[in-house]
Amino acid sequence: MSTIKDIAKAAGVSITTVSRALNGYSDVSIKTKQRIHDIAKELEYSPNALARSLVMKKTKTIGLLVSGLNRSGSKDHIVMDVLTGIHEYCGEYEYDIVLFSTSTSRQGEKTYTQLCRERRVDGVIVQGIKKDDPYLIEILNSDIPCVLVDVPAEGEKVGFVTTDNVEGAMKAIDHLVSLGHDKIAMVNGHDQAFVSQERLKGFKLGLENLEKTFHPRLVVNGDYDEAISEEKAFQLLQHHPEITAVFCASDLMAFGVMRAARRHGLRVPEDLSIVGYDDIALASYVSPPLTTIAQDTFEMGYAAARLLVGILEETEVERICMVDNELKIRETTIKQAKIKK
Amino acid sequence: MSTIKDIAKAAGVSITTVSRALNGYSDVSIKTKQRIHDIAKELEYSPNALARSLVMKKTKTIGLLVSGLNRSGSKDHIVMDVLTGIHEYCGEYEYDIVLFSTSTSRQGEKTYTQLCRERRVDGVIVQGIKKDDPYLIEILNSDIPCVLVDVPAEGEKVGFVTTDNVEGAMKAIDHLVSLGHDKIAMVNGHDQAFVSQERLKGFKLGLENLEKTFHPRLVVNGDYDEAISEEKAFQLLQHHPEITAVFCASDLMAFGVMRAARRHGLRVPEDLSIVGYDDIALASYVSPPLTTIAQDTFEMGYAAARLLVGILEETEVERICMVDNELKIRETTIKQAKIKK
DNA sequence: TAGGTTTTCCAAAACGTTTCGGATTTCATT
């Protein structure tokens, strides 16, 4: 593999000149610049990013830390979409992405900070981490610039991107109430997720705004798991037959609720309206297709990358980025006609 | 950020000794080795992978080149699963992954080889590339070790991992024929995919083995697209009402066929049996749940990484890796009872 | 032509490691 030195020798100039020529500095004559470029092409030269990074103390690399990447895999493609968004931005701005994960069984048991520092990533994007993950503290304590997705944290060099989950939940509640629903339950995720809290807040606020009363009894946690949600919803429906609609903090959990309803002999949406959250691909394929709050996950990734690069290059002062969400009305919600029970 | 030099100074030894102590060489006494380790911890030292790679001429990094990562996104999670598998293996063997893509709109218009050479990745895993992609030639011509998924190519430093698509297709046909189906159509992908050819081969072979005749007329290409498949299948069913079953080269296309059947007023599976390929998450959620050939995509990724690392470290001589597939019988296939038409 | 500017170039240091070849010390053996 040819180096800058080879070019220098071939062109009969110094290493410095080659470097400056290749990097487009103005203090080298057009003639030699051209000659150097020609020779570089001839020699199939590609610059060694390692050497460059070593002296520049910048790698043009960002780390992507996604929590819990493992075989069991997710039925949703949220992680993938966010990644795609990040990748898109990075492609445009010449950053590279290196993948980390908290779940790897590295024998070395390296900490997150070590991982990042060894590879000398310029910054990190963190996705899918829970509020109580020990890594999170480490991340925030380290001086590595970072942006979190869906975890609120601000600082000199840290920001986050999220959607307005309060508003999202309120959109769902507005929709249900406008259809005449009154006894609305909620299947939330778990307390370790920021978005859960926000969605619950929106649920509460939405009810209160419309002068409905909020019943804590009608809220259960499904842990973002389909099976658990099914069970929890099954019990909930058993104890509270007055429920006519349920708002779920994720689509997957909504599927669980649909199953539970079916076990109770309830038809969706005639007997029970359901709205999910996320709008994963599955949502529009199941039957009936799921009404849900759609998040632009690609955009979230794109925005996260933009924010991080902004922090790195000190062109951005804002530390929070909100991306839109949208209510997608499909077929699991319908006008509440007859009074139940 | 502290360096090996700082440690040397603090410990009163040479740089060499620190390096060798930290790397566990035997020519440094236990006592100083211990002291050096203590100081390293104290100083929160992390080795600079850039510097190390520069001198060692190895980065312990593999590039992941996935074709067509973009917003439109895939409804399947195959890419993600493969990535997860790769990531799992790399986590175990201390390799890092850097993400490339052929679809990025880099203004620099760097070629694939340049990308890899600049970052000095040790090898590359390529996924989702079509047979006629210009990148493919470049990849194979370059001297960068690489393993392809689902594209056959062998060489000194190149291998591939795939499933037995001929066998997979045959399993599908066996299943359909054993249910009494006779007039079986196929919706294939496109000619630029290796797997399409193989699945077609299996389709043909499966029929011939069971002494059924193969009708080229009953094969159409759906381009791995749901809408296109729907259209093609619609026409096919129109011209050939004798068809009682269709084998699809992907689940997504199978969904298209299901839609087409519905438009013709055909019930699935009573009037038309359908089998897909891939077993994406959607497959078990649609109704009726799709019978399909399942591929262990996680394992494919894992195997790809293992193969590549094997090539890199010269511990592996095999250049092909086959992973299993499996027929998942669900509810879109049923015994062919009455004679149609 | 003398002085000053501008253009074009370069030597050397720096980035943080690994490794080669040898030097020094310690220890056991006779």
Next chain:
DNA sequence: AATGAAATCCGAAACGTTTTGGAAAACCTA
């Protein structure tokens, strides 16, 4: 006490860049 072997250490070069601070050459201007 002398010898040889083993254990422990180190200096310096190398990896391929960027950058600093000038030097040399070319060009103007009066």
